[in-house]
Amino acid sequence: MSETRRTGLVNLTRIVAEYAASTSIDALPADVRERGRLIVMDELACAVFGQTRTAGKLATGYAASMGGAGACRILGTEHRTTAPYAALANGTAGHADEVDGAHVVGGHPGATIVHAVAAIAEHRRATGGTLLNAVVLGYEIGNRLIRACGGVFGVKSRLHMHADFLHAIGATVAACRILGLGPEAYGNAMALATFQANGLVALFQEQRHISKSFCNGQYAFAGVSAALMANAGLEGCEDVLGAENGLLAAWGLEDGASSLTDGLGHDYAVMGANFKFVNAGYPIHAAVEAAMTVIHDHRIRAAEIDTVEVGMPTNALRVVDNRAMHNICLQDMLGAAIVQDGLKLRESPFPLLLSDSGFQSMRRRIRLRSDAELDTEQPNGRGARVTFVMRDGSRLSHRVDQPKGHSAGDPIGWDDLRDKWVEALPTVDVDRLVRLSRAVEELDDVEELLRIFDPPRRTA
Numbered sequence: 001m002s003e004t005r006r007t008g009l010v011n012l013t014r015i016v017a018e019y020a021a022s023t024s025i026d027a028l029p030a031d032v033r034e035r036g037r038l039i040v041m042d043e044l045a046c047a048v049f050g051q052t053r054t055a056g057k058l059a060t061g062y063a064a065s066m067g068g069a070g071a072c073r074i075l076g077t078e079h080r081t082t083a084p085y086a087a088l089a090n091g092t093a094g095h096a097d098e099v100d101g102a103h104v105v106g107g108h109p110g111a112t113i114v115h116a117v118a119a120i121a122e123h124r125r126a127t128g129g130t131l132l133n134a135v136v137l138g139y140e141i142g143n144r145l146i147r148a149c150g151g152v153f154g155v156k157s158r159l160h161m162h163a164d165f166l167h168a169i170g171a172t173v174a175a176c177r178i179l180g181l182g183p184e185a186y187g188n189a190m191a192l193a194t195f196q197a198n199g200l201v202a203l204f205q206e207q208r209h210i211s212k213s214f215c216n217g218q219y220a221f222a223g224v225s226a227a228l229m230a231n232a233g234l235e236g237c238e239d240v241l242g243a244e245n246g247l248l249a250a251w252g253l254e255d256g257a258s259s260l261t262d263g264l265g266h267d268y269a270v271m272g273a274n275f276k277f278v279n280a281g282y283p284i285h286a287a288v289e290a291a292m293t294v295i296h297d298h299r300i301r302a303a304e305i306d307t308v309e310v311g312m313p314t315n316a317l318r319v320v321d322n323r324a325m326h327n328i329c330l331q332d333m334l335g336a337a338i339v340q341d342g343l344k345l346r347e348s349p350f351p352l353l354l355s356d357s358g359f360q361s362m363r364r365r366i367r368l369r370s371d372a373e374l375d376t377e378q379p380n381g382r383g384a385r386v387t388f389v390m391r392d393g394s395r396l397s398h399r400v401d402q403p404k405g406h407s408a409g410d411p412i413g414w415d416d417l418r419d420k421w422v423e424a425l426p427t428v429d430v431d432r433l434v435r436l437s438r439a440v441e442e443l444d445d446v447e448e449l450l451r452i453f454d455p456p457r458r459t460a
Contacts, residue, residue, distance in 0.1 A: 012242030017186035025129040032268045041437035043114035046100040048076035050093030055213035059092035075453045083123035084225040090115040092217030098327040102282040104272040106146035107164040111216035113138035116171035116223040120178045121446045128443030134174040142170025143269035148256035153315040168197035171223025189226045191236020196222035207324040275405035278343040281328035283316035285403035286384035311371030311385040326350040335363035345424040
């Protein structure tokens with residue numbers, strides 16, 4: 001344990017709180033603002049889209065019945081509820097179909113942080129600039145905490161925890177910024193949030209993608225409710241992050257304190273955000289992209305394929321190999337992509353495709369293995385190498401290091417997001433959504449952006 005952690009000479013929570021309370025939209029670099037705008041639009045759209053999926057519907061029904069009357073939208077519905085329950089419903093729906101953004105460090109921050117921020121911003125009728133600053137801040141703190149605890153795969157293998165639970169702290173800090181709290185209240189809120197959020201990796205063993213979606217909503221709920229509790233005067237541990245029995249003592253690496261605080265305000269985590277263009281767990285994307293490239297370039301048909309060999313980094317493989325949940329099972333999603341000539345957001349292939357003999361035959365021909373080269377070059381990466389072994393003995397192969405939307409690949413822009421959502425959200429004016437999202441800082445009230453997602457009014 002470091003000297004700082006042993007002696008308590010430095011209050012890590014206070015450092016984070018004072019930094020967070022000092023942030024402003026005006027201080028953000030132009031590229032950080034732009035990435036934040038793209039994230040806000042995409043994640044809000046994900047929640048509306050998720051209302052068509054089981055987890056989104058269940059979370060909405062629960063929040064609408066339990067949350068009470070309030071001013072905050074459950075996006076894409078006619079329901080209004082309190083800020084914590086809106087965050088819960090929207091965060092759950094946001095991750096309900098695996099189309100929300102991932103991150104190079106920390107899982108799925110957007111489903112938690114954006115929806116926590118949007119709910120508390122609507123509660124306070126905050127400006128668009130305030131919302132954008134809070135999203136950037138929440139990403140920074142949530143992802144720093146995950147890095148301090150060993151990253152997504154380290155948290156999983158060492159602690160048996162789903163790292164997204166640490167985004168509850170990022171959501172808490174972001175909500176405190178919306179409320180305009182002082183540093184002491186930030187500290188209380190972070191402590192109060194730790195009582196409400198955790199996630200054992202065992203949740204990945206479920207079959208219907210319900211609790212896997214709900215966990216992000218619960219973390220958003222924790223962030224909003226903890227901030228509101230602190231605002232109401234509730235207290236917590238003075239240094240829940242750095243105390244002898246605090247967060248980093250429980251879960252952090254030896255250098256966790258420096259990972260959390262070094263370079264605050266200069267290394268913005270939103271720049272590591274990845275955008276998804278198919279509804280599948282992120283380690284699956286490169287494999288689908290590589291496979292479809294081979295199929296289209298060589299005009300091959302499913303009947304000509306003997307086997308499909310997929311190589312990927314071992315850490316990524318463990319996430320998606322033969323999972324019970326279709327959306328995070330590589331064999332299911334790649335098999336569906338091959339027999340259906342790709343994946344489309346609005347056309348979920350399961351469970352209907354399960355009875356298709358062509359799909360079942362293709363799925364049995366998919367072989368997944370660790371790729372030594374990818375393990376060396378990107379042990380925590382999302383690349384994949386796909387090789388088709390044809391019935392005539394020939395081999396056709398393609399490697400994708402970063403799938404479309406990855407922060408290390410070709411940058412995506414507003415046209416990419418427009419194309420993603422214009423067909424997937426037929427009741428939403430996506431062009432207006434793009435216009436308002438691109439100018440979100442100019443909004444005097446975030447309600448103007450959120451009302452775009454209201455369902456069409458029924459005519460008598």
